[in-house]
Amino acid sequence: MIKKKSTIKDIANVLNISSAAVSKALHNDSRISEKTKKAVRQVAINLNYQPNHLASALRSGKSNLVGVIIPKTNSNFFSSVIENIEQVLNKEGYNIIITQSNESFKKECDSINTLLFTQVDGIIASMANETTDLEYYEKIKQKGIPLILFDRGENDLNVDYIGIDDYNSSHLIVEHLVNQGCKRIAHIGGYKRTRIFNNRIKGYVDALKKFNLPLDEELLIESNLTIEDGRAKMQQLLNLKNKPDAVYVASDYAALGAQQVLLENNIKIPQEIALVGFGNEPFTSMLTPSISSIDQHSDLIGKKAAEAFLMHAKNNDFKQSLNKIILNAELIIRDSSNKKNQ
Numbered sequence: 001m002i003k004k005k006s007t008i009k010d011i012a013n014v015l016n017i018s019s020a021a022v023s024k025a026l027h028n029d030s031r032i033s034e035k036t037k038k039a040v041r042q043v044a045i046n047l048n049y050q051p052n053h054l055a056s057a058l059r060s061g062k063s064n065l066v067g068v069i070i071p072k073t074n075s076n077f078f079s080s081v082i083e084n085i086e087q088v089l090n091k092e093g094y095n096i097i098i099t100q101s102n103e104s105f106k107k108e109c110d111s112i113n114t115l116l117f118t119q120v121d122g123i124i125a126s127m128a129n130e131t132t133d134l135e136y137y138e139k140i141k142q143k144g145i146p147l148i149l150f151d152r153g154e155n156d157l158n159v160d161y162i163g164i165d166d167y168n169s170s171h172l173i174v175e176h177l178v179n180q181g182c183k184r185i186a187h188i189g190g191y192k193r194t195r196i197f198n199n200r201i202k203g204y205v206d207a208l209k210k211f212n213l214p215l216d217e218e219l220l221i222e223s224n225l226t227i228e229d230g231r232a233k234m235q236q237l238l239n240l241k242n243k244p245d246a247v248y249v250a251s252d253y254a255a256l257g258a259q260q261v262l263l264e265n266n267i268k269i270p271q272e273i274a275l276v277g278f279g280n281e282p283f284t285s286m287l288t289p290s291i292s293s294i295d296q297h298s299d300l301i302g303k304k305a306a307e308a309f310l311m312h313a314k315n316n317d318f319k320q321s322l323n324k325i326i327l328n329a330e331l332i333i334r335d336s337s338n339k340k341n342q
Helices: 008-015 019-026 034-046 053-060 076-091 105-117 135-142 166-179 195-210 227-238 252-264 298-315
Strands: 065-070 095-100 122-125 147-150 160-164 185-189 220-222 246-249 274-276 293-295 323-327 330-332
Touching (some): 008 034, 135 147, 147 298, 166 195, 166 274, 185 227, 195 220, 227 246, 227 252, 252 274, 298 323
Parallel strands (some): 147 160, 160 323, 185 246
Antiparallel strands (some): 293 330
16 A cells, blocks of 8 residues: 655644644744644654655745756766765755756756756756757746856856866867977867867867967867767777877767777877876776876866855845856876876
8 A cells, every 4th residue: 555645734633733833843933832843843753744845845935956957977077066066055055956968958958847847946057968959048047046057058048157268278288288299189079069169179279270280170070078989089080091199088088988999009108199188087097098187176166156056046136147257277197198208
């Protein structure tokens, strides 16, 4: 048999008091005596009473829940951002609901609908690779719910955004590789339709010009930046008549796939081909050779995103505007690109 859920009315019947008094006691209302509050809490435990947060949110207009939408959970960057968002929000009495888009636009839209139905007080999100239509994000704004974007976001939404300087990150990488003597630098990037990857591509192109290196279209490849993509695109570069002497990959996972192919082909890293990733995932320091990478300051991004939401929540200010917090990235140089230490 399916056990029926206990209600406030059930607690009231046991104690022979009104449902309103039970509700006030559960919400620690000062008008209810400590004796009654204690009795209500005990009966609630005995009956295994679980509060209906959705009903409570509908009544009060506040759920103390914040939705977090990320493209994938198997990334140290996103898990670190979530951890820091949660730490900051928990201290202010909020809990978070985490959803994962898996880079799917449809899943992202479904997540937004679910979070809105759950009456979340705000949404903190990083967009899926597939997302180009901003209608669902506009729906969040239209409902007067604070929207905070991090890592991946669009200026057109005119909301708070926290991320690193993707354009300058490419300059740091290309400059480093040039200083190592590299002259034919390839870039396995994300798709231009996603703003952060477009900025990384622009930074790569402009950095080549800055150091008087030619732009060869064969060396600029867009992809989904998975491990499999890294393998396939690295093999594509190795099949060229004029191979690159360095490869800058816009994701550590794709860089891992690229490194696997280089090692399988007995290509010396970095002597023959230098390699740089992006994201500073923990595995990059554990590999042989270890992979140079950009640190995105995920802990700070998470804290700043949570603080941006709290600012709007406390001020009850739903008139959001474009407010960008751009953090300087850091290049962590390791064995995969440090030719001078070989």
